Amino acid sequence: MKSKPLAAALLFALGAGYxxxxxxxxxxxxxxxxxxxxMVLQAKYFGPLAAMAQxxxxxxxxxxxxxxxxLAVLGEMAWDGYxxxxxxxxxxxxxxxxxxxxxxxxxxxxFESAVGQLVAAAKGGDEAKVxxxxxxxxxxxxxxxxxxxxx
Amino acid sequence: MKSKPLAAALLFALGAGYxxxxxxxxxxxxxxxxxxxxMVLQAKYFGPLAAMAQxxxxxxxxxxxxxxxxLAVLGEMAWDGYxxxxxxxxxxxxxxxxxxxxxxxxxxxxFESAVGQLVAAAKGGDEAKVxxxxxxxxxxxxxxxxxxxxx
Numbered sequence: 001m002k003s004k005p006l007a008a009a010l011l012f013a014l015g016a017g018y019x020x021x022x023x024x025x026x027x028x029x030x031x032x033x034x035x036x037x038x039m040v041l042q043a044k045y046f047g048p049l050a051a052m053a054q055x056x057x058x059x060x061x062x063x064x065x066x067x068x069x070x071l072a073v074l075g076e077m078a079w080d081g082y083x084x085x086x087x088x089x090x091x092x093x094x095x096x097x098x099x100x101x102x103x104x105x106x107x108x109x110x111f112e113s114a115v116g117q118l119v120a121a122a123k124g125g126d127e128a129k130v131x132x133x134x135x136x137x138x139x140x141x142x143x144x145x146x147x148x149x150x151x
Numbered sequence: 152m153k154s155k156p157l158a159a160a161l162l163f164a165l166g167a168g169y170x171x172x173x174x175x176x177x178x179x180x181x182x183x184x185x186x187x188x189x190m191v192l193q194a195k196y197f198g199p200l201a202a203m204a205q206x207x208x209x210x211x212x213x214x215x216x217x218x219x220x221x222l223a224v225l226g227e228m229a230w231d232g233y234x235x236x237x238x239x240x241x242x243x244x245x246x247x248x249x250x251x252x253x254x255x256x257x258x259x260x261x262f263e264s265a266v267g268q269l270v271a272a273a274k275g276g277d278e279a280k281v282x283x284x285x286x287x288x289x290x291x292x293x294x295x296x297x298x299x300x301x302x
Contacts, residue, residue: 034191037191040188041185041189041192
């Protein structure tokens, strides 16, 4: 790579699609791909916690604290992907996510708040409270999926 | 959701596939999907920075600091997805990523180190240093893609 000019190296690194996207309005298809990516990672880091709360996996406070932190960051990242420009892109998102943006925003805030409570509980270290907080996050996922996602 | 038992609510929230995955060895196909999701988000948050470093988008120190922080967290998240169990799953990852795991690990550490330098530069606030550090991250992406990704 050393012989390539920096700009070319960066373009190469990104792939032309992403570099172009960064320079202008991001294409709706890319926004959908990005928001779906965030959901995949949220599931990755929430899944093991749900299993622990249900007693189906051994309780591991270190993993819970780490994953709660990841979920807090992922929660910050994502909602810009539900831009109105994406409403005609095929996805499981229901039209109401665009037509009732206030309600959708509330559901997002509900998730972020539940994750915040989980982060706090994980710092506290009380296993019963941590499990209850994991349940709270799960409910916030579920109620948002109920209202805004095709099943 | 209130009438559903917690376990059912969590399973619902996660989707059966993810919940099952959390309870046992994660399936190779899911590991690949998760690592690809991380790459999508890395591109999302690195793309605008590359554009700024190339002078193709207005320099924005706030966005740079935020995205650098996201990239640091994403950098932590991801490498477990390149488990040996995934080597036969269709993806752009080249066989050498599995056969020369040490070299692949070095490339991952190169990326994380470059992101660490960007985080530090963003805190320092010197635009020239920040742009150089963005270039360093881009090079680390590119050299890893050169060696370990099908083009």
